[in-house]
Amino acid sequence: MESVPSVKEPTVSILYRFPGERRSLLPLLTEMQKEAGFLSESAIRDISLHLGLTDNEVYGVASYYPWFRFAPSPEAPPEPSSERSPGATSPSGGAVVVCNAARGEPGDVDRFLLANQPAAIVQGLLREAKRLGFGRAVIWVDAEWPTAAERVTRAAGEAEKGGIVFAVVRVPGAFMHRDEAAFLKAFEGERPIGDRPPGEPRVAVYSAERLVRLAKETRSTALYALGGSVREPGAVQAAADVTVRQLFERAGGIIPTGKTLKAFQAGGPLGKWLPADRLDELAGADSLGASTCGSGSFQFANVDACAVDLAARSLEFLSRNLCGKCAICREGTMQMAEILCDITRGKGKAADLTLLVELGEGLATTGGCALGRAAPNALLSTMQAFRDEFDAHVRRNTCLAGRCGAGREIP
Numbered sequence: 001m002e003s004v005p006s007v008k009e010p011t012v013s014i015l016y017r018f019p020g021e022r023r024s025l026l027p028l029l030t031e032m033q034k035e036a037g038f039l040s041e042s043a044i045r046d047i048s049l050h051l052g053l054t055d056n057e058v059y060g061v062a063s064y065y066p067w068f069r070f071a072p073s074p075e076a077p078p079e080p081s082s083e084r085s086p087g088a089t090s091p092s093g094g095a096v097v098v099c100n101a102a103r104g105e106p107g108d109v110d111r112f113l114l115a116n117q118p119a120a121i122v123q124g125l126l127r128e129a130k131r132l133g134f135g136r137a138v139i140w141v142d143a144e145w146p147t148a149a150e151r152v153t154r155a156a157g158e159a160e161k162g163g164i165v166f167a168v169v170r171v172p173g174a175f176m177h178r179d180e181a182a183f184l185k186a187f188e189g190e191r192p193i194g195d196r197p198p199g200e201p202r203v204a205v206y207s208a209e210r211l212v213r214l215a216k217e218t219r220s221t222a223l224y225a226l227g228g229s230v231r232e233p234g235a236v237q238a239a240a241d242v243t244v245r246q247l248f249e250r251a252g253g254i255i256p257t258g259k260t261l262k263a264f265q266a267g268g269p270l271g272k273w274l275p276a277d278r279l280d281e282l283a284g285a286d287s288l289g290a291s292t293c294g295s296g297s298f299q300f301a302n303v304d305a306c307a308v309d310l311a312a313r314s315l316e317f318l319s320r321n322l323c324g325k326c327a328i329c330r331e332g333t334m335q336m337a338e339i340l341c342d343i344t345r346g347k348g349k350a351a352d353l354t355l356l357v358e359l360g361e362g363l364a365t366t367g368g369c370a371l372g373r374a375a376p377n378a379l380l381s382t383m384q385a386f387r388d389e390f391d392a393h394v395r396r397n398t399c400l401a402g403r404c405g406a407g408r409e410i411p
């Protein structure tokens with residue numbers, strides 16, 4: 001009979017080292033796994049009881065990160081990321097070029113590119129590997145994109161690799177992978193936090209979009225992901241000097257018919273929400289900040305959107321998806337999200353607005369990495385452009401867009 005490895009059950013003493021709040025979830029999962037080597041059903045249950053969450057919520061978060069395990073392994077300690085091909089991704093095996101297509105951002109253009117231009121991505125990666133003299137190439141694909149992964153795997157199988165070892169690896173996407181330092185950490189099988197790994201990594205990281213441009217030798221166009229209240233959301237290729245208005249028109253304009261555009265967010269959840277009168281600016285302009293946020297994503301909102309709600313949604317997303325290493329970012333994003341949600345529920349106070357500005361400006365200047373410093377963008381930009389809406393919520397308990405008051409909870 002096969003021998004079953006001995007398993008240490010999580011101890012109560014670990015649980016009670018952490019406050020019974022949602023922000024303790026990741027540190028608790030980490031400690032529990034350290035203790036037992038994996039996360040057992042009883043560990044998940046204990047954590048959910050301690051934090052007041054459901055088992056599914058705890059499992060959902062844990063399964064999001066590649067290094068958590070849910071079964072004992074005969075080989076201890078387990079590899080941090082069991083989904084990787086052994087030897088295919090570890091930088092210690094030699095210099096490697098990587099396509100980072102697991103950046104966990106809603107509406108990311110990578111998915112579109114992997115599915116529609118897989119050969120160009122493979123070709124671009126091989127070309128860079130040869131140029132740099134690196135012997136290995138890896139594509140990290142978000143595990144939630146099976147079609148994209150299949151197509152790029154097929155393209156890799158058909159390519160002439162010239163002796164370069166090539167692997168396509170499916171990993172859970174994580175928003176922190178946008179930050180190169182955090183990505184390199186994750187690539188080494190560690191938690192993706194915004195600290196560069198020590199030493200000089202022999203890893204060259206590329207986005208899917210950059211590889212397509214390298215393969216096609218077209219530097220004068222860029223790819224944009226368009227979404228929100230538009231008729232034809234999706235990815236479009238456009239000249240580098242395209243304006244936001246031209247992108248908006250390519251997306252078919254606002255829906256529903258009869259409504260007008262209120263604002264757009266340039267650069268994904270880290271980006272600023274800007275009023276419709278900025279539509280004629282260049283999509284790549286520094287003043288919009290989309291390229292600074294490392295994302296060619298544009299979201300459009302119609303006049304029914306509430307500015308407080310728009311800011312709340314960005315901060316909710318970020319409070320759950322940034323790595324949580326720095327207290328100012330971990331606590332700050334959580335607090336800003338909570339205050340904003342309270343305001344949308346009619347529980348805001350005038351003093352909240354002062355606190356929000358302090359928290360936002362504090363994080364913008366002292367955050368531990370570029371992602372953390374960009375996290376308050378959505379809040380500070382909406383407060384600047386739509387201050388009357390914030391005031392109406394906290395002083396008159398009124399949502400000028402007529403949207404708030406339904407009692408949205410922070411997940």
Ligand code: SF4
Binds near residue numbers: 323367372373
């Ligand atoms: S600033 Fe935020 S995202 Fe950056 S390392 Fe600190 S906690 Fe992580």
